[in-house]
Amino acid sequence: MKVTVVGAGAVGASCAEYIAIKNFASEVTLIDIKEGFAEGKAMDLMQCASLNGFDTKITGVTNDYSKTAGSDVAVITSGIPRKPGMTREELIGINAGIVKSVSENLIKYSPNVIIIVVSNPMDTMAYLAHKATGLPKNRIIGMGGALDSARFKFRLAEALGCPASDVDGMVIGGHSDTGMVPLIGKAARNSVKVSEFLSEERMQQVVEDTKVGGATLTKLLGTSAWYAPGAAVSAMVQAIALDSQKMFPCSALLEGEFGLNDISIGVPCIIGKNGIEKIVEIELSDAEIAKIKESAEGVKKTNALLD
Ligand SMILES: NC(=O)c1ccc[n+]([C@@H]2O[C@H](COP(=O)([O-])OP(=O)(O)OC[C@H]3O[C@@H](n4cnc5c(N)ncnc54)[C@H](O)[C@@H]3O)[C@@H](O)[C@H]2O)c1
Numbered sequence: 416m417k418v419t420v421v422g423a424g425a426v427g428a429s430c431a432e433y434i435a436i437k438n439f440a441s442e443v444t445l446i447d448i449k450e451g452f453a454e455g456k457a458m459d460l461m462q463c464a465s466l467n468g469f470d471t472k473i474t475g476v477t478n479d480y481s482k483t484a485g486s487d488v489a490v491i492t493s494g495i496p497r498k499p500g501m502t503r504e505e506l507i508g509i510n511a512g513i514v515k516s517v518s519e520n521l522i523k524y525s526p527n528v529i530i531i532v533v534s535n536p537m538d539t540m541a542y543l544a545h546k547a548t549g550l551p552k553n554r555i556i557g558m559g560g561a562l563d564s565a566r567f568k569f570r571l572a573e574a575l576g577c578p579a580s581d582v583d584g585m586v587i588g589g590h591s592d593t594g595m596v597p598l599i600g601k602a603a604r605n606s607v608k609v610s611e612f613l614s615e616e617r618m619q620q621v622v623e624d625t626k627v628g629g630a631t632l633t634k635l636l637g638t639s640a641w642y643a644p645g646a647a648v649s650a651m652v653q654a655i656a657l658d659s660q661k662m663f664p665c666s667a668l669l670e671g672e673f674g675l676n677d678i679s680i681g682v683p684c685i686i687g688k689n690g691i692e693k694i695v696e697i698e699l700s701d702a703e704i705a706k707i708k709e710s711a712e713g714v715k716k717t718n719a720l721l722d
């Protein structure tokens with residue numbers, strides 16, 4: 416499998432590194448607009464091959480899309496990250512133009528590619544990639560929910576005093592500080608609902624900490640996070656490569672699912688060799704439905720800025 420990662424910055428490089436370490440892809444091409452940057456990152460990563468025991472060939476290229484030809488999967492991380500105090504939505508002015516031109520360039524050389532959109536504001540950027548490319552809806556996947564769910568599990572494990580591997584939980588809705596919907600009522604520790612262990616107040620704290628997970632890290636780091644985002648993307652690419660049929664919440668173009676239309680937003684999806692194999696319409700409580708509808712209104716407001 417050939418994977419292109421657009422943007423060799425913090426998230427792009429982290430994603431390339433995790434893909435290589437997991438050793439499931441034959442080739443990763445990093446592409447960036449900054450002269451020599453992707454080449455440098457690729458060389459640095461390739462010098463890890465003998466140390467970390469991977470065979471994936473990583474190459475870097477400056478803005479030459481012919482070198483991305485024949486990619487099975489492309490990950491778009493190009494664009495600016497937020498600074499402390501900013502929202503993801505404030506990035507739209509710069510990132511929309513980047514994501515549009517990158518998507519168009521990618522499909523010129525890789526007509527069968529599956530695109531994973533990471534750049535923020537991610538749900539709107541995924542929607543834009545659909546509009547710019549006209550690709551079938553299974554082939555454009557927004558990454559947000561996989562990361563938000565990992566952060567939810569981290570916060571749940573912290574509250575429960577247990578390893579994250581004991582915990583199951585999912586975040587749907589928009590990938591924004593206010594729009595995320597952590598499904599706390601369904602979260603469990605080894606099949607036992609977390610409400611058996613945690614007070615209502617503590618569960619609410621977990622929900623709130625999860626929703627501002629990205630902002631909390633941005634404040635600490637001075638820019639947004641990259642390790643968990645890179646790991647989340649690589650897990651999705653792996654599910655495509657191995658046709659795992661694994662369920663991740665992803666930003667998918669909806670046509671009536673969950674009562675929503677003409678929007679890309681986080682919902683549970685089965686990921687396999689065709690990208691989004693299926694959107695899973697899980698049963699939601701009335702409160703959860705109200706929250707996802709409110710979240711969708713927020714995403715639609717941001718989408719309207721594209722016009
Ligand atoms: N969806 C998520 O869960 C998630 C998680 C983390 C970061 N992000 C987003 O990902 C994006 C990247 O974050 P980062 O921390 O890697 O930023 P970064 O600044 O470290 O890297 C971005 C890279 O994109 C490159 N770039 C800019 N325009 C380009 C173009 N037209 N073609 C190719 N490359 C181009 C830049 O030169 C830079 O190297 C941001 O928008 C950030 O908000 C999203």
Ligand SMILES: O=C(O)C[C@H](O)C(=O)O
Nearest residue numbers: 497503535629630639640
């Ligand atoms: O928080 C951000 O701006 C980056 C990303 O969306 C994240 O959740 O880490």
